[in-house]
Amino acid sequence: MKKIYLDNAATTPLRVEVRDKMAACDLEAFGNASAVYADGRAARKALEQARRIVAECLKVRAEEVYFTSGGSESDNWALKGIAFQHFKERGHLIVSSIEHPAIRNTCHFLAEIGFSVTELPVDALGRVRPDDVRQAIRSDTRLISVMTANNEVGTVEPIEEIGRIAREQGVPFHTDAVQAGGVLPLEDWSGVIDLLSLSAHKFHGPKGIGVLMIRNGTRIKPWLHGGEQEQGLRASTENVVGAVGLAEALRLSIADRDQAVSKVKALRDRLIDQVLHNIPDVKLNGSRDDRLPGNAHFSFLGVRSSELIPRLDLEGLEASAGSACTAGTYEPSYVLQAMQVPPEWQEGRLRLTLSDRNTEDEVNQAAEILSHTIHALRKS
């Protein structure tokens, strides 16, 4: 059976060009980038080239790009690194109520050790209101962190506006841009962003490598103590192959972004239209317009995700509910709760996320599989 992979928000397959580039780098630049002999210098050169490429993609300076082990680490560093700058007197953080667990649980930890955290509400479509951000700012606010786009329902947040408010008020602004990397024009907004997280495996790069962009002048604590890597802020021998893969994946995504985005949007709209048209008692969650190009997130009345998703898997359709699943049971979605989706519309949720690898045929088949599976589940 041919599988249809519609879980690109969870991870994406590695691009062949990226794999080849990484393989070449692995052979030519295996050295420790801190070593002074030729093999070390080759690794250093490859690493700094990767950093420059990322910087160009984001329209920031090379020295503002720090490589990490992924999105979760970047998020942890941004929040704890800023908070720990104020460890003695503590203070206040502002986040949205629909952040990824890497932000959300970091905030829970910071609250445990004495920081206060404001979780901003979102509207029914999952959008943060910039005015709420403005009103939440206090004299002891250390950081504002609002994700660029939500990983469950795909809502794109008004990052530029929020960034401008933060700048105006002199509060550092972080955005978890992991879902937006290679897809949204982050380079147009980076002027008002002080810290930004990316993860390569969400844009057809390798797993285990990410970026935290830290604007020059941002006061932040070192993250890993040890050697002097990453300007002395994050110790550990650099993952040169990973960094090269991340840079190549980002560069290629941006090079054909316009084309890829319009293709994915067309596929997504086709999928949404078919599902809404063919299946009764279904709702699209999130915004129709302020939405990631590849995201479709539905609720089906009278169906449970924990039953739906394994059934779809049997038919070769790989998708998720969009939030944590432990031992086959699905925790309620705090994202849908924050959007005040009624409980009966929360049970049967399904996230289908596309990339430009997907085809129209796959979309048609997926809609068909979904339609008969939902029908069968409702009858049983």
Ligand SMILES: *Cc1c(COP(=O)(O)O)cnc(C)c1O
């Ligand atoms: C996937 C994801 C992360 C975590 O990234 P990892 O590289 O898997 O640690 C963080 N934030 C968002 C919005 C994500 O989608």
